[in-house]
Amino acid sequence: MAAGFAAGPVALGSPPPAAVPAATVTVAPVVAVAKGTPPAPGAREPAVDGTRYDLAALPVVDVFAVRPELPVDDDPGGDLTGLVAHPSGAAAPVFAEPGTAPVARLPRTLQFGGTTVPVVVQHEHWLRVLLPGRQAPPSSGDPGQLTGWVRAADVEVAPAVAQVEVDLTARTVDVVRGGERERVSDGFAWGTAATPTPVGRTFVMTTRVDRSFAFTRGHPIVYLGVQSPTLDGFSGADVAVTAFHYHDVRTGPVSNGCIRLGAEALARLAELPEGTPVTVRA
Template sequence: MNRRTTSTRRPDHAGRRVRMAAAAALGALCLGISGCSGASIEPAHAIAQADLGMQASATTFANFPKAPRDPAPNAETSGVVLHIKRDVAVHEAPGGAVFAKLPATQLGNPTWVPVIAEHGPWAQVLLPSRPNGATGWVRTDDQVERARSPYVVDVDIDARRLVVREDGSAIGAWVVGVGAPGSPTPRGRTFIMAAIEETVTRFSPIILPLGAHSDTFSTYGGGPGTVALHGWPDPAVFGQASSDGCVRVPDDALRLLTTLPLGTLVHLR
């Protein structure tokens, strides 16, 4: 729990925000069981807040096919993360149309999302919803809190290797299991969305759902097919491509991953 962040306040750490999960929630969450204009910014924002209750929530269960896509899915970021303290409007562009609201919680955990671009009082963030790479613009006003995570989780899918970096330096590396050829792990930038204590099947003590989804399964176990980082009881899976899309990690890797702040960037390459 001693992982360092840079902020006026520290982001909530995943390991400190573990939530209990019922069987139905686990089925819904985890696959591993098997150029911007600044014009008219203020008026658009005011209208968005008035109509916010009518917008769909950007959660792992949502799908926004027309959301802006991540323009640079392999790029690094500044490490800035935003804590969404109450529902905020998600725009197509700074001052543009509203297509969703980002709620203050995700799966019982506080919402922290990584910033991939900024324009004045606006930030483009990765969303936890389908399609993979979905983004949106939110205002960085008193409804959000800025912080910085110095960590990045880098998963080389082909090499089946996970590396955790702090300010660019590797602090841990492991051989991991990834998605099978028929259910590959999706690629692109995503983030640690939540931390959940697994109390049903007990295949992993903690599950770390990401803001990414299976490209094979539109639904899985009654849920949206959210991809996660998690442990596995049989070490034979490490180095193999045999999961339904999740990344299976050794116990010592999981212990480190659960100390990283929510919103920490994850590269699935």
């Protein structure tokens, strides 16, 4: 399954399950480049930008957004910094590159999540983050994991509480906390050759329960920030979001890109806050 919204197979109209904690974001000091995707050789530290922008004039970057101005992750197999960012005000301007005009805004709250995002490059004044939405649908461009730059002054930065690692070859799902690895699943179903599970780094966008989807049997759906590499939309929706979800049939390459898991594994993943980094390896 490639999870859809609104008219799609998974309408995000239900509130998140009570057992799923909201993302807790506290201010942490921003230092020079941490681990994560390193800057280009010889690259200079981006200059501070103290401009006050008209945020209301900027389009929102959310799960439905198609923002051709924003770059796709050019290092999907790269490291993560172990940090997440969240707008400190009503919204944070989003830039394609430091030193340019903003092209979008990331609100502090969104109906379908995606406002707490992993940091993949960290400078003193700027952070490159993973974002919801797409640069383009697959029929007209690159639908890979969207990224953008935010100013450090516009966000609160905190350590990620955990990281999820998925290995499509080994069929394993691990949750890593403080260097300790927990194996939450050693078997699952994944995408077909025509509708593959997207690989690379992404994040938990939101977690919800929708009992109208009988195949989930009331278990939570953990939506990710990345969408299908081959589907423009799904079941009438104009988005095709990848997710972890329950299904009775959860062996082999049978889904539209989602990872089908058992109940116990879903329960563990549903405990993770929004913004938790996820890496999927082939």
